[in-house]
Amino acid sequence: xxxxxxxxxxxxxxxxxVAACRPTEPPPAPTDTPPAAQPTKEAPPTEPPVVEKVxxxxxxxxxxxxxxxxxxxxxxxEAENPNVQITLETFEYDLYIQTLQTAMPAGEExxxxxxxxxxxxxxxxxxxxxxxxxxxxxxxxDLFYAAPIGGFVVDGVLYGLPQEFNLEYGGVLVNxxxxxxxxxxxxxxxxxxxxxxxDAQALVEIDDAGVMxxxxxxxxxxxxxxxxxxxxxxxxxxxxxxxxxxxxxxxTPEAKATLEWxxxxxxxxxxxxxxxxxDEENWVGDAFFEGRVGLGYIGTWAIAEGRVGYPDxxxxxxxxxxxxxxxxxxxxxxxxxxxxxxxxxxxxxVAWDFAKYAAxxxxxxxxxxxxxxxxxxxxxxxxxxEIAKEMxxxxxxxxxxxxxxxxxxxxxxxxxxxxxxxxxxxLALQGVETVDExxxxxxxxxxxxxx
Amino acid sequence: xxxxxxxxxxxxxxxxEVAKGRFVLSVTIPAVLYASxxxxxxxxxFVLMFFKYSPGRAGGPFLGLGGSNPFVGLKHFGDMIxxxxxxxxxxxxxxxxTLIFAFAVLPLNLAITLxxxxxxxxxxxxxxxxYRAVYFLPVLTASVGVAMMWGYLYDPQAGLFNAIIRQLGGxxxxxxxxxxxxxxxxxxxxxxxxxxxxxxxxxxxxxxFIAALQSIPSTFREAAVVDGANAxxxxxxxxxxxxxxxxxxxxxxxxxxSFQVFDIIQVMTDGGPNNRTRVxxxxxxxxxxxxxxxxxxxxxxxxxxxxxxxxxxxxxxxxRTEWEY
Numbered sequence: 001x002x003x004x005x006x007x008x009x010x011x012x013x014x015x016x017x018v019a020a021c022r023p024t025e026p027p028p029a030p031t032d033t034p035p036a037a038q039p040t041k042e043a044p045p046t047e048p049p050v051v052e053k054v055x056x057x058x059x060x061x062x063x064x065x066x067x068x069x070x071x072x073x074x075x076x077x078e079a080e081n082p083n084v085q086i087t088l089e090t091f092e093y094d095l096y097i098q099t100l101q102t103a104m105p106a107g108e109e110x111x112x113x114x115x116x117x118x119x120x121x122x123x124x125x126x127x128x129x130x131x132x133x134x135x136x137x138x139x140x141x142d143l144f145y146a147a148p149i150g151g152f153v154v155d156g157v158l159y160g161l162p163q164e165f166n167l168e169y170g171g172v173l174v175n176x177x178x179x180x181x182x183x184x185x186x187x188x189x190x191x192x193x194x195x196x197x198x199d200a201q202a203l204v205e206i207d208d209a210g211v212m213x214x215x216x217x218x219x220x221x222x223x224x225x226x227x228x229x230x231x232x233x234x235x236x237x238x239x240x241x242x243x244x245x246x247x248x249x250x251x252t253p254e255a256k257a258t259l260e261w262x263x264x265x266x267x268x269x270x271x272x273x274x275x276x277x278x279d280e281e282n283w284v285g286d287a288f289f290e291g292r293v294g295l296g297y298i299g300t301w302a303i304a305e306g307r308v309g310y311p312d313x314x315x316x317x318x319x320x321x322x323x324x325x326x327x328x329x330x331x332x333x334x335x336x337x338x339x340x341x342x343x344x345x346x347x348x349x350v351a352w353d354f355a356k357y358a359a360x361x362x363x364x365x366x367x368x369x370x371x372x373x374x375x376x377x378x379x380x381x382x383x384x385x386e387i388a389k390e391m392x393x394x395x396x397x398x399x400x401x402x403x404x405x406x407x408x409x410x411x412x413x414x415x416x417x418x419x420x421x422x423x424x425x426x427l428a429l430q431g432v433e434t435v436d437e438x439x440x441x442x443x444x445x446x447x448x449x450x451x
Numbered sequence: 452x453x454x455x456x457x458x459x460x461x462x463x464x465x466x467x468e469v470a471k472g473r474f475v476l477s478v479t480i481p482a483v484l485y486a487s488x489x490x491x492x493x494x495x496x497f498v499l500m501f502f503k504y505s506p507g508r509a510g511g512p513f514l515g516l517g518g519s520n521p522f523v524g525l526k527h528f529g530d531m532i533x534x535x536x537x538x539x540x541x542x543x544x545x546x547x548x549t550l551i552f553a554f555a556v557l558p559l560n561l562a563i564t565l566x567x568x569x570x571x572x573x574x575x576x577x578x579x580x581x582y583r584a585v586y587f588l589p590v591l592t593a594s595v596g597v598a599m600m601w602g603y604l605y606d607p608q609a610g611l612f613n614a615i616i617r618q619l620g621g622x623x624x625x626x627x628x629x630x631x632x633x634x635x636x637x638x639x640x641x642x643x644x645x646x647x648x649x650x651x652x653x654x655x656x657x658x659x660f661i662a663a664l665q666s667i668p669s670t671f672r673e674a675a676v677v678d679g680a681n682a683x684x685x686x687x688x689x690x691x692x693x694x695x696x697x698x699x700x701x702x703x704x705x706x707x708x709s710f711q712v713f714d715i716i717q718v719m720t721d722g723g724p725n726n727r728t729r730v731x732x733x734x735x736x737x738x739x740x741x742x743x744x745x746x747x748x749x750x751x752x753x754x755x756x757x758x759x760x761x762x763x764x765x766x767x768x769x770x771r772t773e774w775e776y
Contacts, residue, residue: 101506125509281628
């Protein structure tokens with residue numbers, strides 16, 4: 001009898017300890033920084049709030065600027081809808097992807113998820129389509145720029161709403177202090193890419209041992225390299241998709257011309273050493289704010305990150321836009337970060353109401369874009385006076401934005417960009433592969449990703 | 452009286468047996484239940500390797516298997532051998548890099564730790580303790596911290612190693628980012644990572660060898676000296692053979708941990724340049740958590756287990772001893 005009681009107690013204790021070991025939701029990220037600008041009081045009324053008490057969880061990746069904006073959005077929405085409570089939980093970037101991958105099959109993901117639009121096609125089976133009364137595809141395509149909304153529409157169904165225009169093409173951080181030291185005219189007024197390369201050449205610093213300490217034009221990180229390559233193809237009149245959009249065509253004269261231009265920037269203009277400046281060494285976002293780059297090719301999202309991450313950087317700096325390779329500045333862009341709703345959410349109507357409030361309402365979207373330093377996904381917001389005042393680099397890009405189109409639904413976007421295009425283009429620039437070898441490899445491997 | 456004594460003895464033994472039984476059950480039941488959790492996850496990984504599974508796809512009704520996560524049988528293993536896809540080629544690259552890493556680390560580790568242990572063992576006991584503590588400190592350092600520190604040392608512009616090279620009039624090296632630089636056919640970046648790994652790891656084997664050296668009876672060495680052996684002969688003909696069981700243990704443990712290297716490579720090079728330092732565990736991580744190819748990643752993990760098991764068995768066969776002292 002005693003033995004039975006002891007064994008039973010042991011089993012109960014074990015069950016309790018195993019239950020305690022179940023992963024619990026991580027605590028929300030500390031939000032002791034003050035919220036960013038509040039939405040204006042003139043925000044148009046949203047759908048009538050649901051009366052019952054609603055508690056929603058929202059997940060996002062950790063980016064201090066982004067999350068300050070989210071906290072402000074949530075605070076404003078809760079003020080208008082007192083029965084709704086939204087808890088924001090944030091994760092380090094790589095951990096966020098893993099969290100989505102493990103939580104979604106288990107049905108334990110948050111009600112509202114921040115999702116990168118270009119990933120939507122991979123997760124579509126695990127997302128709730130946007131109800132027609134929230135927004136139809138036609139309405140969304142009318143409201144947002146083409147590139148941001150493109151990724152959130154999968155097989156004609158709208159799965160999310162974008163909050164930013166993720167522009168990796170065309171923008172560069174400019175070190176004004178280095179410009180002044182080199183005696184160059186600031187702000188730069190580049191009519192052509194050669195004008196830019198002229199400036200970049202003057203900004204290069206090489207030590208006595210022949211090591212490049214400062215890159216004049218650092219374009220050899222993964223995102224700018226890949227997206228400038230794709231833009232170069234488009235601007236030269238080509239395309240990287242086959243005519244029926246079922247495969248890739250990278251081994252083309254336009255692709256070759258673009259890669260040869262990049263090679264000349266490295267070998268003839270000598271504005272960057274791609275062995276010393278790439279994703280793994282001297283990544284552009286860090287190297288610029290460490291004073292190792294004159295012109296750093298990176299998306300505008302790096303501006304807010306730089307301000308927060310490098311508050312002691314003493315050089316003066318600004319942001320400028322590159323001329324096109326040739327002709328019209330056609331370019332492609334990812335669908336950037338936006339909001340989607342889980343099909344397991346018990347209050348989908350409220351969740352979609354918040355997503356629409358945050359992303360599709362210009363008066364709410366504006367403060368978030370200001371706080372996060374991102375380009376608005378809504379043209380009306382991008383053209384606003386506040387954006388022109390607080391983010392003049394966006395105002396300078398207004399003519400560029402309509403030339404953007406969505407990257408396209410690749411079978412595995414991350415693999416195509418980061419494991420196929422970027423490595424082979426970099427190897428060509430580093431002299432390990434020839435231009436033809438690089439393009440053949442990109443074409444073969446990218447098409448194999450459809451299998 | 453004798454009968455009562457015998458009966459009470461039987462009851463005592465029976466009581467002891469019962470207590471022993473209770474203790475065994477109280478220890479083994481929780482251990483078995485805990486192990487069964489691990490068996491469940493291993494079993495799930497074993498199932499996944501036969502499917503083209505991604506957690507982003509809903510798949511069939513039973514655990515998400517089937518449907519958009521189709522059963523592929525042994526296709527993953529076939530692709531590993533002769534597949535032409537990017538992930539198949541990256542697997543073969545990772546396998547080659549892992550073998551290079553493991554088979555370079557082991558002899559270098561032994562070449563450093565064994566003589567160093569013998570040297571430390573030969574000094575006074577007060578100094579011995581201090582040396583042991585100092586050499587063990589890197590083992591206690593977090594591997595991410597080690598990787599970041601060595602990353603700064605290898606920095607091509609501001610790192611210590613290139614500063615020394617500059618002082619000596621040489622050309623600085625892009626230790627971690629030059630895909631063309633090679634020594635003995637192995638990428639310089641791989642040697643750089645091996646160097647960092649050895650620094651972080653050698654202290655562990657060192658203390659094991661020191662303890663083993665201390666356990667060897669001095670009579671064997673004294674007898675060799677009496678027979679005319681010099682210090683080198685004593686070390687190679689007496690000490691090393693007597694250390695064979697310890698060498699076996701160190702070899703097995705070092706190989707296993709070398710095959711599992713991940714964090715130091717991910718932080719220092721993330722598998723670059725040009726996948727020259729991409730190892731199997733990093734390949735598993737990227738496939739599973741970056742590109743959501745859980746089925747393929749599970750298959751690679753299974754192959755890794757088989758390789759480690761095979762190498763461990765070979766080592767145990769080659770280095771086993773049938774004597775004790």
